Amino acid sequence: MLASMSDVVFHPPVEELVLTKVLAAFAEPARLAIVRAIARAGEPGVSCTQVQQDAGIEIGKSTMSHHQRVLRESGVTRTRIEGSRRMLTLRRTDLDRRFPGLLDAVLADSDAVTGARA
């Protein structure tokens, strides 16, 4: 069964994305910063540690791993395993198909561009 190597980790199908779950994933400040960092990185994707650098947050790696799982299981991010590291990308098209405009609205917040206030 060629379960398409990328499904070594669980990704919920588009139809099963739940709005409240996605919103909850975005609602956590650390996670929102992570999402923005992944968004800035764009298409090839970024590794967890790289994201942590870019997001400018100081948390243990176990916490980081936890947030990644929440983001992935809520359908916000996709995790592609590449060697020893996980490449993270946003599920832009999926999110936009399921909840049109939501991701853009969240990413567009002007306060966060400079990494400003809480």
Next chain:
Amino acid sequence: MLASMSDVVFHPPVEELVLTKVLAAFAEPARLAIVRAIARAGEPGVSCTQVQQDAGIEIGKSTMSHHQRVLRESGVTRTRIEGSRRMLTLRRTDLDRRFPGLLDAVLADSDAVTGARA
């Protein structure tokens, strides 16, 4: 000081709305149902008990009161006191000015139109 009777209860000014707070307010299923009910009701506004009816949720009134406070303090709803009851409305223009497209994206979820799944 004519503190404009409507400020007997606290409403955060537009500039102070925080994205994560608003998202957290939306992320709670019961609260999301409440928001939808208020949205459907439209402009004159609806009372708490009426909203509870429309939203089709079964919770104690203390819990309802709690949710209303979260929604109000996050800047999602406005509470106008009218006699013995609170008239609830969405702060549409404020939300749209601060987080363009967010409210629409949240309200547009097709799953909830019929009051469907969790």
Next chain:
DNA sequence: GTTGCGGTTCGATTGACGTCGAACATTCCG
């Protein structure tokens, strides 16, 4: 007034969530 309706406040409980450190598994590299 006194009764009833609409909501808030309080205190307590319960479960979920964010955080950490330590241990582990894989992969890369010298």
Next chain:
DNA sequence: CGGAATGTTCGACGTCAATCGAACCGCAAC
């Protein structure tokens, strides 16, 4: 091979949030 790098898993801990019932307050209506 052996060690460093990258993440995950596993408790454990503390905090926050949702929920409830009971008491309370204001207004309305009789």
